[in-house]
Amino acid sequence: MPVLVALLGFLAAAGYWYFRIRDAGGTARDLADAANDVRLAARRFGFRSRANIHPIDCIEDARMAAAGITVAVAEMDGALTQAEKDTAIVQFQSVFDVSKSDAEELFTFGRWIASQSGTRAEAVRRLTKKLVSLAGAEAGPDLIRLVKAVGMAEGNILHDDAEDALQTIRRYFPNA
Template sequence: MHILLAALGILAAVAFWLYRARAAVDNTRVVLDAAQDVKAAARRFGYRTRANQHPTEGVDDPRVTGAALLVVVAETDGGISKAEQDEILEQLSSVFGLSARDAEELYLFSKWLANQSSNPDDMMRRLIKHTITLGGRDTLPDMISMVRAVGMADTGTLTDDTQQVIEWLKQLSG
């Protein structure tokens, strides 16, 4: 009887470790798929890595830098909430005229781009400057309305950081 219990114990241990190994493989696959999605979006939106330059300099599309600015604004209060993510996707679809799939792709890539700096203020300035360089000053009214919408998505009020970004944009447009 004790041999039967030992055999069952060994089988249970083997099954447990096989299950854990399969779960690890599945999790790795999810991470790799997400990385492939970001790479595909980067290629689609014309991103090129440039030696000795900040990652924002590799962007040739003002929609990417504008979307990354929205991500940085949403992250300033401690992370992107579901309401902020939904608002970013809505703004990308309505202002840029993107389909839901394209907006999601742009969001994933801009989220990666926004996290390439540990200093959010520096990243915001770089993104604003590069968006204006790529799209011109005509992009500023849309950027202001998009930042305002994302900033108000969670609580209905703007944080001090979001108000500061809007003031920077207003100063540049005036």
């Protein structure tokens, strides 16, 4: 009887570790897929990273900077919700006049680039400064409309941090 209990214990432990290792492999594949999605989205819009230069300073497409700002503001009140993601994709399609797949790639890149600064507020400041240099002052009204629409996807009011981010954006776009 003790041999049977030991054998069952061994099989249970082996099964436990087998499933843990298998799940770890799945997680590793998911992370690799996510990294590949960001890489493909970046390549699709012409983003090229350069050595010793912050990724935000490498952006050459104003849509990429605007997507990063939008995602950073949406993330200020916590993790992105499905409603915020869906709203962002629809807004990107409308404002940037792109297909749904391009809008999804912009969203993916926006999430990544927004995470490249220490805080979301810093990301908004740096990306807004970059957007002004790429698109000029005429991009302000569309950006504010985009940020408000995504920020209010969960309700009719913006989070306090999102309001602060809008004030930062308005400082760079005084006519918006």
